[in-house]
Amino acid sequence: MNYSVVITNWNGADVLKKNIPKVAAAVSDALELIVVDDCSTDDSVKVLQDLAKEFKNLKIIKKEKNEGFSSTTNLGVKSARGDLVLLLNSDVIPRPGFLKPVWPLFQNEKLFAVGLHDKSFEKDGRIVSRGRGVGKFIRGYLMHRPGKITSGPSLWASCGSGVFRRDLWLKIGGLDTIYNPAYGEDWDLGYRAWKKGFEILFEEKAVVEHRHEEGALRKRYSPFYRRSITFRNQNIFIIKNIGDPKFILSYLLFLPYHLVYQAVKHSDSAFWYGYLLFLIKILTIKRPEFIKTDAEIINIFSPEFEMKNEEIF
Structure with missing residues (x-):
């Protein structure tokens, strides 16, 4: 199989100038x-034109x-010619031979x-090190976080360090723009893939180095707005993807708890504002057709999920 590399950028001229030569060397094939x-x-564009x-x-x-x-x-994925597409954040540098496994x-x-690892x-x-994606339904929401650093099934693959089959990306529908500006779009994509009968793996030997720069979202949006989003x-995610009655019931029963608890915990109204933003969007949510139940997917990943503290979000 052949592959294309896709990197997205917004106001990252310095990062591109520093990292594109390293990425180009690692993906010369x-x-x-x-x-x-x-x-x-x-x-950014001038830097890219020079490169x-x-x-x-x-x-x-x-x-x-x-x-x-x-x-x-x-x-980027739609424009790519490769059968597979390697998605990288602009501040991610692959190690030599990372794609061999x-x-x-x-x-x-x-x-x-x-x-990728x-x-x-x-x-x-x-x-x-960030490992396999795992998740568990807790207090009405599907909570997710990185799991063990061992190769195996993963609930999602990061769209900043992952390899995707292009034809299936297009078939599944790619990233849902309803999540713009960010947060949750890649695990939504992974969950849809699993419920449509496809699989996602994590490969511990495929190592990339993520040297964090200050993200565009942190530069552009306040902590309150990011939390609200x-x-x-x-x-x-719940209204779009969850169909099992027991999980829907859990969501409805715990919603009043979250509306009160989150506001008290943060001493602000970010959860309420986020819920208002959700209500504004609710009529535009399109539910995909699935062939697997939520329980079938969640049962694969919930045994490894561990609550590190009482935080839900």
Whole structure:
């Protein structure tokens, strides 16, 4: 199988200048290295044009309107020529040979995606490895977090460090732009894939280094708004994807608890505002058709899920 690389960018000129040469060296056998610029206002496009003089397989897609991560990623995947698409954040650097253990996995025609082993270099000096995605239904919501650093089934694959089968991406529908500007779009995609009968794996030997820069979302939105969007998207996910009666009942029963508890815990109204944003969106939510139940999927991943504290969001 051949593959394309897709990176999305918004106002990340310095990161692109520093990292694109390293990425290009690690994926020199790719059909193309696509960078989709989400209407940046800095020098990103000029930086990319200069880099394209050196890296001939670098393809630049310049958007005329800023639309957010989901729309930008979907455009990159749609434009790609490869059977497989490697999605990378602009601050992720693959280690040499990282894709070698990934290719044999795609002999399974039901395999939609493979999540890569993200070694995250935090600003406080810690190196945090992120493993398989796991989840459990708790107090009305499907909670999710990284699980063990061992190869195996994963609830989702990160759209900042994952390999995806392009034809299935298009068939499933890609990232849902209802989650814009961010938070929850990649695990929504993974959950839909599982419920449609496809599979996702995590490969511990496929290592990438994630050297965190200050994200566009943190630069652009306040903590209150980001928290509100997280709450909004949790509710969107439930109404869109959850169909088992027992989980729907749990959601309805615990909703009053969250509306009160979250407001008291944070001493603000972020959950209420997030719920209002959800209600504004509710009529635009489109429920996909699935062939598997929620219990079938959640039972795969809930045994490994551990509550580290009492936080729900």
